[in-house]
Amino acid sequence: MKGLLIFSIFILSLKVSAQNDLAQQSSTYESYLTNSSKFTIDATAIADTTFFAVAEYMKVEPGMEADYLKTEALWKKFHQSRKDAKQIMNWRLFRRVFPSGTKTDFDYITVTFYQNGEKMQASETTMNWDAITKGMTTDETTMAKNTGKTRQLVNNQLFNYLVGFNGTQTSKYYVLYNLKTSQENAADYEKYLTKLLPLNQEVAKSGKLAAWSAWSNTINTNVNAPNYLGVYQFANMNDAINQMTDKLTYREAYRKVYPAENYDTVVKRRNELRQIVTTELWELVDQTK
Numbered sequence: 001m002k003g004l005l006i007f008s009i010f011i012l013s014l015k016v017s018a019q020n021d022l023a024q025q026s027s028t029y030e031s032y033l034t035n036s037s038k039f040t041i042d043a044t045a046i047a048d049t050t051f052f053a054v055a056e057y058m059k060v061e062p063g064m065e066a067d068y069l070k071t072e073a074l075w076k077k078f079h080q081s082r083k084d085a086k087q088i089m090n091w092r093l094f095r096r097v098f099p100s101g102t103k104t105d106f107d108y109i110t111v112t113f114y115q116n117g118e119k120m121q122a123s124e125t126t127m128n129w130d131a132i133t134k135g136m137t138t139d140e141t142t143m144a145k146n147t148g149k150t151r152q153l154v155n156n157q158l159f160n161y162l163v164g165f166n167g168t169q170t171s172k173y174y175v176l177y178n179l180k181t182s183q184e185n186a187a188d189y190e191k192y193l194t195k196l197l198p199l200n201q202e203v204a205k206s207g208k209l210a211a212w213s214a215w216s217n218t219i220n221t222n223v224n225a226p227n228y229l230g231v232y233q234f235a236n237m238n239d240a241i242n243q244m245t246d247k248l249t250y251r252e253a254y255r256k257v258y259p260a261e262n263y264d265t266v267v268k269r270r271n272e273l274r275q276i277v278t279t280e281l282w283e284l285v286d287q288t289k
Contacts, residue, residue, distance in 0.1 A: 051089070051113065051114065051115060051116070051161070052113070052114040052115075052116065052117060052119075052120050053111050053112060053113040053114065054110075054111065054112040054114070054120070055109055055110070055111045055112075055156065055157060055159075056109065056110045056111075056153055056156060057105070057106040057108075057109050057153070057154050057155040057156065058106055058107060058108040058109065058110070058151040058152065058153060058154065059104075059105065059106050059107055059151060059152045059154045060107045060108065060150065060151045061149065061150055061151060061152070062102070064149070064150045064151070065107075067149075067150045068108070068150035068151050069285075070143070071143055071144075071146075071147050071150050071151075072093050072108075072110070072286065073286070074136075074140055074143055074144060075110075075144075075147075076091065076093070076286060076287075076288060078132055079091035079112065079288050080288045080289065081135075082123070082126075083288045083289075087119065087122065087123055087126055088112055088113060088114055088119070088123065089113040089114060089115055090112070090113045090287060090288050091110065091111070091112045091113070091287060091288045092110070092111045092112075092284065092286070092287040092288075093108065093109070093110050093284075093285045093286040093287065094108065094109040094110075094111070094174070094282040094283060094284055094285060095107065095108055095282065095283045095285050096108065096109065096280060096281075096282055097173070097237075097281040097282060097283050098280065098281040099280065105154055105155065106154050106155060107151075108151070108285075109282065132144060157217060157219070158217070158218045158219040159215040159216065159217055159218060159229060160215060160216045160217075160218045161213065161214075161215055162190060162193055162213075162214045162215055162216055163193050163194060163196075163197050163213070163214050164197070164211065164212055164213025164214060164231075165197060165200065165201050165204070165211060165212060165213075166211050167201075167204040167209065167210045167211050167233075168204075169204075169207065169210040169211075169234075169235040170210070170235055171210040171211055171233035171234065171235065171284065172234065172235055172236065172237075172283065172284055173233070173234045173235075173236065173237050173239075173240040173281060173282070173283055173284075174231055174232070174233050174234075174240075174281070174282040174283075174284070175231070175232040175233075175234070175240050175243050175244055175279065175280070175281055176229060176230070176231050176279070176280045176281075176282060177229065177230040177231075177232075177276050177278075177279055178226035178228075178229055178276070178277045178278045178279075178280070179226055179227070179228040179229065179230060179274045179275065179276060179277065180224075180225075180226045180227060180228070180274060180275050180277050181227060181228060181273055181274045181275075185272075185273045185274070186227070188273055189228065189273040189274055190216075192269070192270060192273060193214045195258070195266075196212070196214070197212075198257050199250060199253055199254055199257050199258075200212040200232075200250075202253040202256055202257050203248070203250060203253045206253075207235075208234075208239050208242070208248055209232060209233070209234065209239070209243075209248070210233040210234050210235050211232075211233040212230075212231065212232050212233065213230075213231045213233075214228065214229070214230050214231070215228065215229040215230075215231070216228055216229075217229065226277045226278070228274065237281075240281055241281075244279060244281065250263075251263050254266070
């Protein structure tokens with residue numbers, strides 16, 4: 001993809017149970033990528049295996065949204081062929097619901113998942129123009145050439161997946177919290193994240209939360225930029241909005257999971273460890289099968 005050859009990377013450093021071996025880890029992740037309801041991996045401990053994903057942030061040109069989506073539908077076919085050839089694990093397209101508008105920096109996000117760094121490096125050579133246009137009609141080739149006319153690629157980031165879980169619901173909306181911690185608090189904050197895993201799994205039993213994951217921003221060129229990302233996934237917008245407006249309560253679930261601990265004390269400590277820099281709402285638009 002001519003305009004999409006610039007890669008940014010989410011790193012998914014998967015956490016799996018100590019009882020699982022490497023083959024089981026790979027199988028679990030591939031199964032997850034095949035299921036549209038899952039954007040995170042069931043995990044309880046840091047694994048030696050690291051999975052990668054390329055994320056590209058797009059700003060659609062004025063009046064070109066319909067053309068842009070047609071173009072992404074075309075690129076989806078190419079990414080499907082890459083997945084079928086086991087060059088990638090999956091590809092997804094998201095729409096940024098909030099914030100949105102002409103003054104925002106991006107409108108859509110594409111994410112491409114790789115099994116390992118070797119697969120990602122190999123993609124740089126396999127994603128040549130001949131491979132991209134193979135099997136395309138003349139009109140499709142022209143559309144691919146004109147990708148850059150429909151949108152601008154404006155940003156990229158590199159993340160490391162820390163911990164998360166998959167629920168049973170299909171995830172459609174994603175609330176993303178860009179978080180900032182001090183260097184001194186980073187280790188304690190990551191320990192705190194492990195406490196959130198069983199808590200959020202308990203909340204998911206109510207049907208109000210589909211999945212949850214936490215990430216670290218591995219590459220940061222700005223010392224003041226967010227260095228962590230929290231992702232809460234929901235089946236519908238109402239539940240997502242409840243999360244963003246603090247109407248989704250975790251107090252009762254915390255009492256069940258940690259009956260000997262005081263919820264207010266833990267929340268206070270969490271707020272001391274990190275601050276929310278920005279909050280976003282994404283919608284899953286499309287993906288490979």
